[in-house]
Amino acid sequence: MTENILTSSPFSIEERKKIFDQNYSDIKRRVEAAALKSGRTFKDINILAATKTIDVQVINYAINSGIMLIGENRVQEFLSKEDSLETNAERHFIGHLQSNKAKDIVGKVSLIHSVHSVKLAKVISDISLKKGIVTEILLEVNIGNEDSKSGFSKYEVVNAVTEISKLEGVFVKGLMAIPPICENSEKNRPYFKEMCNLFLDIRGKKIDNSSMDILSMGMSDDFDVAIEEGANMVRIGTSLFGKRFYNI
Numbered sequence: 472m473t474e475n476i477l478t479s480s481p482f483s484i485e486e487r488k489k490i491f492d493q494n495y496s497d498i499k500r501r502v503e504a505a506a507l508k509s510g511r512t513f514k515d516i517n518i519l520a521a522t523k524t525i526d527v528q529v530i531n532y533a534i535n536s537g538i539m540l541i542g543e544n545r546v547q548e549f550l551s552k553e554d555s556l557e558t559n560a561e562r563h564f565i566g567h568l569q570s571n572k573a574k575d576i577v578g579k580v581s582l583i584h585s586v587h588s589v590k591l592a593k594v595i596s597d598i599s600l601k602k603g604i605v606t607e608i609l610l611e612v613n614i615g616n617e618d619s620k621s622g623f624s625k626y627e628v629v630n631a632v633t634e635i636s637k638l639e640g641v642f643v644k645g646l647m648a649i650p651p652i653c654e655n656s657e658k659n660r661p662y663f664k665e666m667c668n669l670f671l672d673i674r675g676k677k678i679d680n681s682s683m684d685i686l687s688m689g690m691s692d693d694f695d696v697a698i699e700e701g702a703n704m705v706r707i708g709t710s711l712f713g714k715r716f717y718n719i
């Protein structure tokens with residue numbers, strides 16, 4: 472059963488839908504403006520709605536309003552929602568994934584953004600092979616070199632792509648990063664730039680069984696800057712749905 476996770480929100484479902492509507496049109500304008508600044512168009516950027524803590528009724532409203540990608544952070548929360556979700560949006564996993572939970576989501580999401588170790592990639596690959604599928608993944612890069620974050624260091628990532636791309640049950644589609652939290656999104660610009668350079672370098676190497684197609688970076692506070700610096704997938708929660716009220 473899906474619990475009603477909005478009990479502590481002061482807003483009704485109907486109000487949350489209105490909040491989404493207002494925010495979504497604003498986000499689309501900003502995404503387009505940032506895309507144009509980097510020589511691309513709106514269509515080149517994939518907007519993923521980060522849906523942790525958001526009630527399925529609101530998520531489904533977002534999907535019916537045009538959101539084509541949704542991302543969940545926690546395995547349990549994803550499992551509690553998946554049966555009620557509209558089927559016409561792709562489901563991604565964007566949160567920290569422990570190896571022992573991988574079996575619960577492999578085959579149920581079309582992309583795992585947050586592969587932070589070779590060990591986790593091996594686990595995902597083995598489970599995928601048992602299920603007769605190949606799981607598409609992104610490698611998470613700890614671009615700010617923070618102790619609090621997992622992911623490959625910028626120095627490790629080329630070797631990691633090379634090694635992980637040899638695993639038959641996974642296909643590396645690109646890179647993901649969460650730069651340090653800061654008050655001013657401009658401070659993250661160098662990190663986004665560095666990520667994009669890394670992404671393009673690796674793309675240039677044309678490593679077998681991998682493709683550098685997706686650069687997933689930028690969240691509510693900094694997605695404009697991330698797009699300006701080359702992101703083609705942004706993960707937006709608060710700026711789409713409003714403040715989160717329940718910490719699952």
Ligand SMILES: *Cc1c(COP(=O)(O)O)cnc(C)c1O
Nearest residue numbers: 521544565690691706707708709
């Ligand atoms: C929650 C979350 C987001 C979205 O964060 P907002 O600041 O609310 O936009 C993006 N990526 C990941 C991995 C998240 O956990």
